[in-house]
Amino acid sequence: MFIEPSLNSRRQSERKGQIEVICGSMFSGKTEELIRRLTRAKLARQKVEIFKPSVDKRYHDSDVVSHNENTIRSTPVHFAGDILLLTGDCDVVGIDETQFFDEEIVHVVQLLANQGKRVILAGLDMDFEGKPFEPMPRLMAIAEYVTKVHAICMKCGELAAFSLRLSSAKEKVVLGEKESYEARCRKCFLEDKK
Numbered sequence: 566m567f568i569e570p571s572l573n574s575r576r577q578s579e580r581k582g583q584i585e586v587i588c589g590s591m592f593s594g595k596t597e598e599l600i601r602r603l604t605r606a607k608l609a610r611q612k613v614e615i616f617k618p619s620v621d622k623r624y625h626d627s628d629v630v631s632h633n634e635n636t637i638r639s640t641p642v643h644f645a646g647d648i649l650l651l652t653g654d655c656d657v658v659g660i661d662e663t664q665f666f667d668e669e670i671v672h673v674v675q676l677l678a679n680q681g682k683r684v685i686l687a688g689l690d691m692d693f694e695g696k697p698f699e700p701m702p703r704l705m706a707i708a709e710y711v712t713k714v715h716a717i718c719m720k721c722g723e724l725a726a727f728s729l730r731l732s733s734a735k736e737k738v739v740l741g742e743k744e745s746y747e748a749r750c751r752k753c754f755l756e757d758k759k
């Protein structure tokens with residue numbers, strides 16, 4: 566179970582860092598949960614920085630935008646290592662669409678947590694074929710807390726953990742999700758997968 570850490574502002578040197586992963590399929594509310602946690606940290610006057618890979622250009626360039634239009638300012642970065650240069654003395658680091666970073670993100674996240682920062686990562690845990698979406702599995706392994714959120718199967722209404730791709734594009738990175746994907750439970754995913 567995820568336990569929200571104390572939000573009272575102790576000095577960073579006295580704080581223990583930690584890694585939290587919020588994972589799930591498309592339409593599962595990962596970004597909403599990320600925004601919820603970051604908003605609460607902000608209310609507690611903690612210094613919050615948010616990043617996302619610059620590959621994700623679905624909406625505005627500098628906002629983490631969730632599908633219910635709750636926005637929070639974020640900085641697009643090309644490489645995971647850029648995050649280290651931009652976090653400075655912040656208390657909480659949020660990263661959205663974490664699955665689009667390369668393996669270096671694992672090292673970066675570990676360094677930030679070891680510095681005493683709270684690092685909250687949101688990302689897809691499986692690709693459109695239902696396979697683990699690296700580097701998320703490795704991040705889940707080193708995290709203190711992993712929260713898996715679920716969508717609703719758009720075919721039968723059960724809880725859904727899979728992202729069904731409706732188009733036949735071959736690349737893993739196809740953005741503009743609403744028209745390209747639907748959430749599916751395991752049974753419907755296996756029936757509908759092309």
Ligand SMILES: [Zn+2]
Binds near residue numbers: 719721754
């Ligand atoms: Zn279903």
